[in-house]
Amino acid sequence: MPTTTAVRELPHPSREEIRLEAVLHALADPVRLRIITVLNTHGEGEGNGATCSQVELPVSTSTATHHFRVLREAGVINQCYRGTSKINCLRRADLEARFPGLLDAVLRAAAN
Amino acid sequence: MPTTTAVRELPHPSREEIRLEAVLHALADPVRLRIITVLNTHGEGEGNGATCSQVELPVSTSTATHHFRVLREAGVINQCYRGTSKINCLRRADLEARFPGLLDAVLRAAAN
DNA sequence: CTCGTACTACGGTGGCTATCGTACTAACCG
DNA sequence: CGGTTAGTACGATAGCCACCGTAGTACGAG
Numbered sequence: 001m002p003t004t005t006a007v008r009e010l011p012h013p014s015r016e017e018i019r020l021e022a023v024l025h026a027l028a029d030p031v032r033l034r035i036i037t038v039l040n041t042h043g044e045g046e047g048n049g050a051t052c053s054q055v056e057l058p059v060s061t062s063t064a065t066h067h068f069r070v071l072r073e074a075g076v077i078n079q080c081y082r083g084t085s086k087i088n089c090l091r092r093a094d095l096e097a098r099f100p101g102l103l104d105a106v107l108r109a110a111a112n
Numbered sequence: 113m114p115t116t117t118a119v120r121e122l123p124h125p126s127r128e129e130i131r132l133e134a135v136l137h138a139l140a141d142p143v144r145l146r147i148i149t150v151l152n153t154h155g156e157g158e159g160n161g162a163t164c165s166q167v168e169l170p171v172s173t174s175t176a177t178h179h180f181r182v183l184r185e186a187g188v189i190n191q192c193y194r195g196t197s198k199i200n201c202l203r204r205a206d207l208e209a210r211f212p213g214l215l216d217a218v219l220r221a222a223a224n
Numbered sequence: 225c226t227c228g229t230a231c232t233a234c235g236g237t238g239g240c241t242a243t244c245g246t247a248c249t250a251a252c253c254g
Numbered sequence: 255c256g257g258t259t260a261g262t263a264c265g266a267t268a269g270c271c272a273c274c275g276t277a278g279t280a281c282g283a284g
Contacts, residue, residue, distance in 0.1 A: 008250085020221045024140035028133055029242085053260065063243055065262060070241095084251045084260045099221035101213055109132045109211035120280080141272085165230065175273050177232060182271095196230045196281045 008081050015094040018075035026074035031057055032067050033110045039077065039090050040107050049089030120193050127206040130187035138186035143169055144179050145222045151202050152219050161201030
């Protein structure tokens with residue numbers, strides 16, 4: 001056992017495993033729409049993204065955890081640990097490859 | 113009371129009343145995705161569209177009624193009576209005005 | 225008027241889900 | 255080590271929702 005910091009991996013669907021129904025269901029919730037709207041204003045690079053607590057939500061932290069997980073399991077966002085925080089970012093490239101134009105259309109629509 | 117054939121009106125949300133969450137929720141179901149996929153192959157003009165029974169679905173007729181109603185109340189489809197049948201057609205123009213590109217992106221995605 | 229077709233309304237059932245609070249773990253800072 | 259911060263796991267609850275069958279309505283054909 002190396003003494004390096006343990007990297008807690010989180011399960012993500014591969015690009016091919018992303019299902020349309022799951023994505024639409026994940027987006028059909030006002031709290032989760034808000035999450036992706038906020039994430040949209042952050043970069044997507046390896047080191048970019050927002051922590052869970054940076055996204056202000058009108059629900060408890062445990063409920064917020066639930067919503068982030070739904071988005072991750074649907075393949076909409078990527079989550080990785082960074083110290084005590086968890087970094088969230090949109091999976092733009094994967095979503096664009098799988099369902100071209102969908103994410104942008106939803107983001108534009110959510111912006112009113 | 114005129115003796116003309118009674119026109120049973122059905123409630124539809126106006127263009128401005130169409131809500132994004134409702135549309136996404138309506139589309140996040142495999143049966144309803146199939147419905148709009150089939151309707152997409154029919155014309156949208158006043159006289160076009162498909163009857164409920166023309167859309168083959170793997171559910172009972174009462175459940176099918178439920179799905180058509182969800183789509184109508186979300187503003188995704190328009191329904192009007194024509195004799196004993198009900199004609200269904202997509203509300204393309206309204207959806208495009210409200211959420212540009214969304215319907216097309218979903219239809220493309222659903223087509224695999 | 226009777227019959228068949230097309231769809232609906234209603235009631236019930238099981239499963240999912242958004243929400244919460246509480247208790248917990250993981251990492252970093254002194 | 256102890257404390258703080260960030261997020262999670264768990265259990266509970268209430269509401270919604272997809273589904274069905276049965277009974278009923280509306281319309282057109284004969």
